[in-house]
Amino acid sequence: AQKVTQAQTEISVVEKEDVTLDCVYETRDTTYYLFWYKQPPSGELVFLIRRNSFDEQNEISGRYSWNFQKSTSSFNFTITASQVVDSAVYFCASVNGAGNMLTFGGGTRLMVKP
């Protein structure tokens, strides 16, 4: 079974600070997918990124970047120059190769203060 741990339950930063959200996953599968979702105060779940287990390349999208390291079973998410609009709950999730069960971490609540 998949397991996802987000050890940081809440993070508070001041606008323009950089912040990294940690995600550690456990799996016995060699093929798996990892995801990050954002849940703003309005409540919907917004897809941010998907990464498969064969692709360890880091990715950058604007102020967002992701660091995938199989050696440490981590898939960390960094926001550079944070903004108030980044305030949300962020979820890391994983699914095995069969794709039956998408498993979520407990989420990290990010508060960006002006």
Added chain:
Amino acid sequence: NAGVTQTPKFRVLKTGQSMTLLCAQDMNHEYMYWYRQDPGMGLRLIHYSVGEGTTAKGEVPDGYNVSRLKKQNFLLGLESAAPSQTSVYFCASGTHRGRDYGYTFGSGTRLTVV
């Protein structure tokens, strides 16, 4: 496209009442899921379906039943609601087709059992 539509968006039930939550997707996705979200708990999988006519238990299935008679619909039933089932319920659909691999979530149903 509407994506994933959940009805109703809000509902208040009395203990012991029954109700059905409807999830509909128009993306021809094979997989469908029901999650519940409780404060500080992240999203926990209740039941899921890998195709029309099939269902399987997730992490927290007790007190819920599901049916997927049509590919586009996934129903979640509460036969005898309990206060412990007060939560926000999210439906999702998913596909594993190549570059479209991923999951789309509905906007959620806020259920209160009094």
